[in-house]
Amino acid sequence: MPMPTEERVSQLVAGLVARRGFDLEGVEISAVGRREAQARVQVTVDSDTSDLDSIAALSTELSAALDDAGDFGETAYLLEVSTPGIERPLIADRHWRRAQGRKARIVLRDGVRPPEGPTTFEARIGALAADAVTLVLGGKRNPRRVTIPLADITSAVVQAEFSPPGARELELAGGVVAGRPVPGREDDVVVETSADSGVLPSADSGVLPSADSGVLRGIPNAQPESPTASDSPTEGIVE
Numbered sequence: 001m002p003m004p005t006e007e008r009v010s011q012l013v014a015g016l017v018a019r020r021g022f023d024l025e026g027v028e029i030s031a032v033g034r035r036e037a038q039a040r041v042q043v044t045v046d047s048d049t050s051d052l053d054s055i056a057a058l059s060t061e062l063s064a065a066l067d068d069a070g071d072f073g074e075t076a077y078l079l080e081v082s083t084p085g086i087e088r089p090l091i092a093d094r095h096w097r098r099a100q101g102r103k104a105r106i107v108l109r110d111g112v113r114p115p116e117g118p119t120t121f122e123a124r125i126g127a128l129a130a131d132a133v134t135l136v137l138g139g140k141r142n143p144r145r146v147t148i149p150l151a152d153i154t155s156a157v158v159q160a161e162f163s164p165p166g167a168r169e170l171e172l173a174g175g176v177v178a179g180r181p182v183p184g185r186e187d188d189v190v191v192e193t194s195a196d197s198g199v200l201p202s203a204d205s206g207v208l209p210s211a212d213s214g215v216l217r218g219i220p221n222a223q224p225e226s227p228t229a230s231d232s233p234t235e236g237i238v239e
Contacts, residue, residue: 003029003031003039003071003072003075004029004071004072005029006027006028006029008071009027009029009041009043009066009071010024010027012065012066012069012071013027013043013062013065013066016058016061016062016065017043017045017058017062020054020057020058020061021047021054022045022046022047022058023045023046023047023094024043024044024045025044025045025046025084026042026043026044027041027042027043027044028040028041028042028044029041029042030042032078038075038076038077038078039072039075039076039077039078040077040078040080041066041077041078041079041080042080042082043062043079043080043081043082044081044082044083044084045058045081045082045083046083046084046094046098048098048177048178048179048180049178049179049180055081055082055083058081059079059081062079062081063079066079086158086159086160087157087158087159087160088157088158089155089156089157089158090104090125090156090157090158093128096125096128096133096150096156097128097177098177098180099125099158100125100126100127100128100173100174100175100176100177100180101124101125101165101170101173101174101175101176101177101180101182101183102124102125102158102159102161102176102183103122103123103124103125103158103159103161103165103183104122104123104124104125104156104157104158104159105120105121105122105155105156105157105159106120106121106122106123106135106148106153106155106156107119107120107153107154107155107156108120108148108152108153108154109152109153109154112152115137115146115148116137116146121137122159123135123136123137123146124136124143124165124169124170124172124173125156125173126145126172126173126174127173127174131149131150131151132147132148132149132150133147133148133150133153134146134147134173134174135147135148136169136172136173138169139165139166139169140165140166140168140169141166143166143168143169143172144172145172161183161184162184163184164182164183164184165183165184
């Protein structure tokens with residue numbers, strides 16, 4: 001029996017994901033094993049606040065829902081439920097709001113005059129208001145705010161950080177959204193559940209046994225989306 005499509009799995013899990021207060025960010029399905037006898041199903045979700053307990057509960061429910069649907073037939077599958085990882089692109093308004101306080105690599109569209117310097121730069125994300133976002137330039141040494149229309153941004157990708165930002169830099173960004181980790185100290189949340197697969201955890205993976213279906217393990221994951229842009233030429237406003 002062939003594996004279901006990613007679109008089909010998205011349809012099967014979307015309602016449950018939404019009822020649990022999450023946004024469905026993506027579904028990926030791939031074959032694993034030498035004989036491709038097992039499928040890996042990666043479901044990426046996000047919410048204003050994501051913790052291991054809520055992700056684990058969602059994982060258990062999604063596993064049961066997929067089992068009940070029967071679309072995988074006799075094919076064993078490994079279900080991974082995760083939140084978006086580092087270096088995720090910011091597409092929807094909710095992505096910008098949840099990334100407040102994080103550093104991102106910004107690329108302005110052709111023809112837009114940057115607030116200063118080149119059209120590709122790094123900035124800390126501030127508050128989102130209407131159709132524009134506040135960005136903090138200058139890092140810890142010389143932080144200053146600018147406002148950029150979202151339509152003028154071709155892409156924005158969150159960057160990995162290995163130390164917290166400066167106090168003034170974070171203050172200008174408006175702080176970190178409640179329930180989100182401080183930049184430089186975050187841990188991505190992933191729950192992996194094996195369904196009838198006989199998959200065993202490695203000795204050093206920090207595995208927790210689930211209540212009914214297999215394995216829980218932390219593994220980073222991310223899902224990109226496709227950006228859009230407008231044609232309105234607008235300059236950044238420096239505060």
